[in-house]
Amino acid sequence: MKRMLRNLTVLASLGMTLCSFTAPASAAAETLRFGVAAEPYPPFLVKTPTGQFTGFEPDLIRALCEQMKAECEIKEVAWDGIIPALLANKFDVLFNSMGISPERQKVIAFSRPYYETTGIFVAPKNVKVTLTPEGLAGKSIGVQGSTTNAEFIRTAYGNASNIRIYNTQDDCNADLLAGRIDVMFLDKLGDIDFLKSEDGLAYEEKGTGSVKMDPLLYGLGIGAGLRKSDTALKVKIDQALTQLHDSGKYTQISEKYFPVDLWPQ
Incomplete structure (x- = not known):
C-alpha cells in the first residue's frame, strides 16, 4: 500500500x-x-x-x-x-x-x-474540497496508521488539520461514510473496490493535493x-x-x- x-x-x-x-x-x-x-x-x-x-x-x-x-x-x-x-x-x-x-x-x-502507486484524497462527490494545508485547515483527514500515507499526511497537513489515524482501511472507510471525517487519504489503487461498492458510489477521488509528495516516501x-x-x-x-x-x-x-x-x- x-x-x-x-x-x-x-x-x-x-x-x-x-x-x-x-x-x-x-x-x-x-x-x-x-x-x-x-x-x-x-x-x-x-x-x-x-x-x-x-x-x-x-x-x-x-x-x-x-x-x-x-x-x-x-x-x-x-x-x-x-x-x-x-x-x-x-x-x-x-x-x-x-x-x-x-x-x-x-x-x-x-x-x-x-x-x-501514490496517495489520493477521497471525499463525497457533492462536497468541494481545496487540497491545500490552508484549504483543509480545521478539517478531519482520515488515514490508515503505520503507513507511508500517514507519515506524509502528518507532515504535510498535521499543523492545521485534525488527523485521524485508523488501524485498518476498513475502519477509515466506515468513518468517512458516517461523516466522522471530511476526507480520507489512501493509496490510489487501494480505493478501487471502495469506490465501486454501493456505499462508495457517492464518493470520488479529489486529487493528490497541493503538497509535493516526498520521493523518499513514494518514489x-x-x-x-x-x-x-x-x-x-x-x-x-x-x-x-x-x-x-x-x-x-x-x-x-x-x-x-x-x-x-x-x-x-
Whole structure:
C-alpha cells in the first residue's frame, strides 16, 4: 500500500494463522513462508470465509513460488508487528504492499519493486474540497496508521488539520461514510473496490493535493521485505519477478484486479 511505515521497535503479539499452498508436485521441496497482515486490503489481499487468500498479492506469491519451484505458505501477522516478526524468523518474505524507504532499508532488505502507486484524497462527490494545508485547515483527514500515507499526511497537513489515524482501511472507510471525517487519504489503487461498492458510489477521488509528495516516501516503489542476511533469497525473488514480467504472467495477474499494469516504469 503501501506505502507503509512500520513500527520497528514494538513486537506485537502475533496470533498467527497459517494458510498454505504448494507449487506443482514436481517442484523442489523448498518451503518459503510469506508474511501478510491479518486485516483485508482489497483488491491486494482478501481472506475468504473459507480461509483462502485471494487478491493481487496472493496471486503474485503463487506465481513467484511456481517460477522458483518452491513450496510456499502464507502466514498472517499483526500489522504493526510485521517487521519485528520477519526479523524474529516468524516468516521469510514480507509481501504486503510495503513501500521501500531509506529508513526501512536500514533494518531490512527489499526485493526489486513489484509495483508502484501514490496517495489520493477521497471525499463525497457533492462536497468541494481545496487540497491545500490552508484549504483543509480545521478539517478531519482520515488515514490508515503505520503507513507511508500517514507519515506524509502528518507532515504535510498535521499543523492545521485534525488527523485521524485508523488501524485498518476498513475502519477509515466506515468513518468517512458516517461523516466522522471530511476526507480520507489512501493509496490510489487501494480505493478501487471502495469506490465501486454501493456505499462508495457517492464518493470520488479529489486529487493528490497541493503538497509535493516526498520521493523518499513514494518514489522507491513497493517491494518484498527480507532479512538482510538472506541475500540468496533476494536474488531468487528478484529474478523470479523479472521473469514473471517478461513472460507476461505479471501483466495477466495485474490486469485481473486493476485497469492498468502496475509494473514500475
